[in-house]
Amino acid sequence: MTLSPSDIPNSTTPVVEFKEVCRAFSGHVALSNLSFQVKKGEIMGIIGRSGAGKTTLLRCLAGLEKPDTGEVRIEGKNIANLPRKELLPLQQRIGLVFQHFNLLSAKTVIDNIILPLKISGLYAGKHHERAKELLELVGLPDKANDYPAQLSGGQKQRVGIARALAANPALLLCDEATSALDPETTRSIIDLLLQINKQLKLTIVLITHEMSVVRLLADRVIVLNKGQIAEEGHVTQIFSHPKTDITKQLLTEERPTLPDSITRLLHSDPLPNDYAILHVIMLGTVVRKPLIADLQKDYNISASLLEGSISHIRETPIGTSFLAVPADDCNKTIDALNDMGVESVESLGYVSL
Numbered sequence: 283m284t285l286s287p288s289d290i291p292n293s294t295t296p297v298v299e300f301k302e303v304c305r306a307f308s309g310h311v312a313l314s315n316l317s318f319q320v321k322k323g324e325i326m327g328i329i330g331r332s333g334a335g336k337t338t339l340l341r342c343l344a345g346l347e348k349p350d351t352g353e354v355r356i357e358g359k360n361i362a363n364l365p366r367k368e369l370l371p372l373q374q375r376i377g378l379v380f381q382h383f384n385l386l387s388a389k390t391v392i393d394n395i396i397l398p399l400k401i402s403g404l405y406a407g408k409h410h411e412r413a414k415e416l417l418e419l420v421g422l423p424d425k426a427n428d429y430p431a432q433l434s435g436g437q438k439q440r441v442g443i444a445r446a447l448a449a450n451p452a453l454l455l456c457d458e459a460t461s462a463l464d465p466e467t468t469r470s471i472i473d474l475l476l477q478i479n480k481q482l483k484l485t486i487v488l489i490t491h492e493m494s495v496v497r498l499l500a501d502r503v504i505v506l507n508k509g510q511i512a513e514e515g516h517v518t519q520i521f522s523h524p525k526t527d528i529t530k531q532l533l534t535e536e537r538p539t540l541p542d543s544i545t546r547l548l549h550s551d552p553l554p555n556d557y558a559i560l561h562v563i564m565l566g567t568v569v570r571k572p573l574i575a576d577l578q579k580d581y582n583i584s585a586s587l588l589e590g591s592i593s594h595i596r597e598t599p600i601g602t603s604f605l606a607v608p609a610d611d612c613n614k615t616i617d618a619l620n621d622m623g624v625e626s627v628e629s630l631g632y633v634s635l
């Protein structure tokens with residue numbers, strides 16, 4: 283294989299790079315001029331409605347699908363149009379984790395993990411030791427001789443992750459890796475992937491329809507729509523201030539909204555004795571401040587909480603609340619909340635409560 287100068291990786295070469303990738307099926311566009319990069323050690327979440335192009339993107343990334351035009355670079359090497367023989371060693375740099383685990387039921391846990399080692403080029407005498415190391419890493423040191431049918435869903439996925447890591451990949455691709463698991467098990471798999479990312483500095487790309495998984499796992503997020511990037515950014519930015527309607531729709535269940543009964547009453551010009559409705563977003567330690575008590579104590583403003591919630595984006599707490607304050611105090615409250623260090627505060631209009 284002849285390498286062009288851009289095929290030779292250096293420390294700043296992204297692990298993944300899509301350059302103007304297009305893919306259509308019988309004239310139906312799945313990916314349209316798609317360009318993005320994923321840096322070493324980064325966790326990238328890809329979200330989008332059904333049919334947005336997520337699977338096609340992942341298949342192009344894994345070398346299972348060839349783009350019509352454009353480049354797909356893994357560690358600087360364009361895999362888009364490589365013949366099969368040259369593609370295989372590059373595919374070994376990619377570990378795949380599937381929704382339904384795809385373990386071989388007739389083989390024990392350790393043999394499932396040894397399977398990819400057999401084609402990895404690792405000296406056969408080391409296979410057992412390496413598989414044991416991986417079982418330790420994923421927290422299943424005692425399950426080596428069990429069969430997949432004897433494991434819970436979460437344990438099967440741990441084996442799936444160990445198998446994906448067997449050949450020391452540069453990139454882990456997770457295709458709906460937690461979608462078949464209950465919330466508690468999902469959380470434990472998220473923690474495992476975070477631990478592996480930190481410990482091995484492993485780059486991870488995940489596609490999922492579970493927004494809470496992206497919120498807790500991803501560093502950056504790409505929102506796909508009709509094969510194009512609708513929005514891309516840091517997970518905190520995307521979840522706290524989604525810009526496009528498509529992102530807002532995808533995150534509906536993640537973002538508290540004003541109750542319909544109040545939304546219906548909103549108007550833009552205040553009447554006497556009206557209340558202003560404020561949408562407040564707090565990030566980090568501000569979330570723990572007693573904002574309503576402080577508004578009363580330090581600014582003599584009486585604010586009522588209409589709706590509110592606290593969750594986490596990665597380790598950062600995010601608080602969202604909807605407050606009602608007397609309309610005359612609206613601007614004063616916005617200034618006070620900004621002084622208190624909230625992330626954003628926006629007046630949604632007025633209601634007569």
Ligand SMILES: Nc1ncnc2c1ncn2[C@@H]1O[C@H](COP(=O)(O)OP(=O)(O)OP(=O)(O)O)[C@@H](O)[C@H]1O
Nearest residue numbers: 307310311312330331332333334335336337338339
């Ligand atoms: N092999 C194929 N033949 C024909 N059309 C295809 C093929 N694969 C994908 N498509 C079409 O390309 C578009 C993108 O599909 P893709 O499966 O990538 O979307 P997705 O975001 O993964 O959807 P989902 O979340 O439902 O899995 C869809 O309109 C789909 O019908």
